Amino acid sequence: MLALIDLEMEKHGRKPEPNIFGSVWRFLRRCLFLVLALGPMPNHIAFIMDGNRRYAKRRNVKEGTGHGVGFTTLTSVCQYCFEMGVKYVTVYAFSIDNFKRKPEEVQSLMDLMKEKIDELLEEESIVQKYGFRINFWGSLDLLSEPVRLAAEKAMAHTASNTGPVLSVCVAYTSTNEIMRAIKKSCARKRLGTRGYANCDGESVCEDIDGCVTVADLEENLDTADCPDPDIVIRTSGETRLSNFLLWQTSLSHLQNPNPLWPEFSLRNLIWAILEYQKIYPYLEARRRLAKKEN
Structure with missing residues (x-):
């Protein structure tokens, strides 16, 4: 089989x-x-899509070819996840740190990103087939204008869809997400929109209960409307999270299969779910304990 x-x-x-x-x-x-x-099925799987450049290098083809094949892998993996009943898929597509790469490489990635976002909105795309909603998480203002507009169009176009949810992290790092969430929380308090004591973000609040709480921060994260990942998969055998969903993955099952992202197959996905099912009782016990402590 x-x-x-x-x-x-x-x-x-x-x-x-x-x-x-x-x-x-x-x-x-x-x-x-x-x-x-x-067996128990994950509700949310997150992927760090690592190895596109190494894939191209090993095959002695243009660097961008790896990213193109990686997009094909993404559509296949999304389809299989959704057919299995996985409601949420999140992918780490482009880190803020990736802007430090050569300008021509960054521009090539931006062009490819816009092309693939536009493809997702075509009539016969996986988006239309499964009716899923698309999120783009990160500092979108750092993207080139064509990519940012394409991302905003995709989110608006799919906002009312009730199917599975695909979230794409672009111009993203977890520390940047947390920083933005704190700023949003402080801005809301300054405006008094939630009835808390005002906080100017500079001085210590006179009423400590009016300062930013964990709940405030979580309400303003990019992931506010999305459950935490059950599984985080980083391809290419790497074991680092690389500043990806650090706040949301404390109880996630972390996996690092050896295939590069363009080589990631259904067999690898099934094996990941079987590994999750094996560890599920332990994860559930830890989650129940965390709820009691909170």
Whole structure:
């Protein structure tokens, strides 16, 4: 079965499939997912899509080719996640630190990003098929104007969709997200919109209960309307979070499979969920304990 999965994934997005093969493959996939669903399923999976440049280098092709293949992998992974019943998928697409790369590389990535965002809004895209909502998290003002406008258009276009949720972290780091959340919280308090004591963000509050609380911060994070990830997967074997969702992943199951992101297959995804199901009782116990402590 897994050999068939890998064969299909090698073909996916690269050449058309015969109709009969596509029908058989969809049937086998449904059966496989039904068996998998007998165990606890994650509600939210986050991916650090690492290895696009190394993929291109190993194959001696243009650097941008790896990112293009990586987008194909993203659409495939999203489709499989949503077919399994995973409601939320979050991906780390572009860090604020990535702006330090060569200007021509950054510009190439911006162009590719706009192209792929536009593709998501086409009639026959995965967005239309599954009716999912798209979020873009990060300091979007740092993006080039065409990319920022494309991202805003995608969010507006899908805002009323009630299907799965795809959140894309661009111009993002977790520390920047937390900093912005604190600033938003202080701004709300200065305006007195929530009935707290005013806080000018500079001096100590006279009423300590009126200062920023954990609840205030969480309400103003980019992820405010999204549950914390059950699984965080970083491809290419790297074990660092690289400033990704640091606040939200204290009880997430962290995994670091060896394949580079463009090579990440359904077999790797299924294995990740099986690993999560194995550790699930421990994670649930830790979550219940954390709720009691709060």
